[in-house]
Amino acid sequence: MKNVYILECPSNLGLKEPYPGHEPGVRMLPDWLKQWGLYDSIPSIRVTRLEAPAYTMNLDKESGIRNADAIVDYALTQKRFFEKEIKDSVFPFVLGGDCSVLLGPLLALAERGRHALFYLDGHTDFIWPSLSQTGGAGGMAAAFAAGRGPEKMTNISSLKPYIDEQHVWCVGNREYVDWYEQAIIESKATYIPLYQLRSRGIQSCVASFLNHVEKEELSGFWIHFDVDVLDDKLMPAVDSRSPDGLAYEELVELLVPLLDSPKVAGMTLTILDPDLDPSGLHTKKFVEQISYIFKEICG
Numbered sequence: 124m125k126n127v128y129i130l131e132c133p134s135n136l137g138l139k140e141p142y143p144g145h146e147p148g149v150r151m152l153p154d155w156l157k158q159w160g161l162y163d164s165i166p167s168i169r170v171t172r173l174e175a176p177a178y179t180m181n182l183d184k185e186s187g188i189r190n191a192d193a194i195v196d197y198a199l200t201q202k203r204f205f206e207k208e209i210k211d212s213v214f215p216f217v218l219g220g221d222c223s224v225l226l227g228p229l230l231a232l233a234e235r236g237r238h239a240l241f242y243l244d245g246h247t248d249f250i251w252p253s254l255s256q257t258g259g260a261g262g263m264a265a266a267f268a269a270g271r272g273p274e275k276m277t278n279i280s281s282l283k284p285y286i287d288e289q290h291v292w293c294v295g296n297r298e299y300v301d302w303y304e305q306a307i308i309e310s311k312a313t314y315i316p317l318y319q320l321r322s323r324g325i326q327s328c329v330a331s332f333l334n335h336v337e338k339e340e341l342s343g344f345w346i347h348f349d350v351d352v353l354d355d356k357l358m359p360a361v362d363s364r365s366p367d368g369l370a371y372e373e374l375v376e377l378l379v380p381l382l383d384s385p386k387v388a389g390m391t392l393t394i395l396d397p398d399l400d401p402s403g404l405h406t407k408k409f410v411e412q413i414s415y416i417f418k419e420i421c422g
Contacts, residue, residue, distance in 0.1 A: 130218070
C-alpha cells in the first residue's frame with residue numbers, strides 16, 4: 124500500500140439530532156479513534172484536519188436536505204484540498220463524520236477519471252429527499268454519488284455524476300423494507316445485501332467488483348466504509364441500529380483484498396459515535412481490527 128494520509132473531516136452535517144438540542148456525536152470520530160490508538164498503528168505520513176461548518180437542523184427548501192449549503196461548501200473545501208495535497212503516491216484515509224463527507228473526495232476523483240464506488244454500509248443510502256424520513260444527506264450519499272437527487276447535491280461544480288451509476292456497488296445492506304430496497308433495485312447500481320453477500324461468498328463478491336473495475340477500464344475505485352455494516356453486537360455505537368451485520372472475520376476477508384488492489388484510490392470511514400460508546404469498549408476492539416487490516420496490507 125502507498126503511504127497513508129489521514130484526513131480528518133469531523134462533520135455531522137448529514138444527520139438529524141438524536142434528540143432536541145443535541146448534536147450527533149460522530150463529529151468526534153477522528154479524535155476518538157486517535158485516543159484509542161488508531162493513528163499509532165497506521166503508517167500515516169501526515170494528518171490534516173478540515174473543520175466542518177457549524178451544525179444546524181435547518182432544512183433547505185430548495186433541495187429538501189438539512190444543512191445543504193454547508194455540505195456543499197464543505198465538499199468543495201475537501202475537493203480543493205485533494206487537488207492540492209493528495210498525490211498518486213499516498214492513500215487518503217478520510218475519517219468522518221457522517222456519510223456526507225464522501226462527496227468531497229468523489230468530486231476530486233471525478234476530475235481525475237472514471238471511478239467505481241464500493242459502498243460498504245448496513246444501509247444502501249440509495250434514496251433521495253422524497254423517500255427520506257430525516258432530510259439527512261448521510262442517508263442519501265450513495266444516491267447523490269450516482270447523480271440521483273437534487274441538483275444542489277448531485278451536480279456540484281457541474282461534475283454530475285461523480286460516479287456513473289453502473290459503477291456503484293452497494294454492499295452489506297440489511298434494511299429489508301420493500302420501498303427502501305426498491306430504489307436501488309430499479310437502478311443500474313449493483314446491489315448486494317448482506318444475505319446475498321454471504322450466499323455468494325465474500326471472496327467472489329470482491330473478485331467480481333475488481334474484475335468490473337478492470338473490465339470497464341476505470342481509473343480506480345473508492346471505498347466507503349460505514350461502521351454500521353458491522354454486527355450490532357460488535358458495533359452498537361451508531362445512529363441507526365439493526366440486528367445482524369458483518370463479523371470482524373468477514374470484514375477482514377472483504378477489506379484486505381480491496382485495500383491491497385493497486386486500483387484503490389482511498390477510503391472514507393464514518394458513523395461511529397463516541398457518545399454511544401462512552402467506555403470505549405467497542406471502539407477499542409474496532410481499532411484493533413482496523414489496525415490488523417492495515418498491518419496485513421502494509422506489512
